[in-house]
Amino acid sequence: MWRSLALAAALGTAVAAHAQQEVEVPKTPGWELIMRCVICHSVEIAVQQRFGPQGWSETLDRMIKYGAPIPPEDKAQLMAYLLRHYRDPAGR
Ligand code: HEC
Known part of the structure; x- marks a missing residue:
């Protein structure tokens, strides 16, 4: 718990530093x-990875555990979106 809070705090600083150079995501x-x-x-951190279905599912589950507001129906839509644009064809 403390570890993820510390990481979130560290990421917060990184986000502030990068606020002016957000990456675009396909609409x-x-x-x-x-x-x-x-x-x-x-956004840059959110879409930096390339996974297959299992990898994205596990990543989203981890974000949900951290407190991401993603109910199951939204997770399904996010999965479809992420796999469309940010898929590793060879990944799990
Ligand atoms: C409640 C806070 C929170 C929300 C909301 C959140 N994340 Fe994260 N995310 C984190 C933290 C903390 C880390 C760094 C620790 C880690 O990697 O587990 C992280 C790291 C990541 C990473 C890098 C880790 C890796 O395995 O490479 C990815 C990719 C990611 N998030 C994707 C997402 C996506 C996609 C969303 C939106 C659907 C999202 N996150 C929403 C807290 C959050």
Whole structure:
């Protein structure tokens, strides 16, 4: 718990430093949900990774555990969005 709070605090500082150079995400259905990731860290961090379905599912579950406001129906839409644009074809 303390570890993730400390990390969130560290990320907060990083977000402030990067506020002026946010990355753009493709505006296909579900993109608005990415704005919920920005509560804790930059869009850049949210979309830096390339995963397959299992990797994204586990990552989103971890964010939900940290407190991300993502109910199951939104998770499904986020998964579809992330796998459309940020998929590692060889990944899990
Ligand atoms: C409640 C706070 C919170 C929200 C909301 C949140 N995250 Fe995170 N995220 C974190 C923290 C803390 C870390 C750093 C610790 C870690 O990696 O587990 C992180 C790290 C990450 C990483 C890098 C870790 C890795 O495995 O490479 C990715 C990717 C990520 N988040 C994606 C997302 C996405 C996508 C969303 C929106 C759907 C999101 N996050 C929303 C707290 C949050």
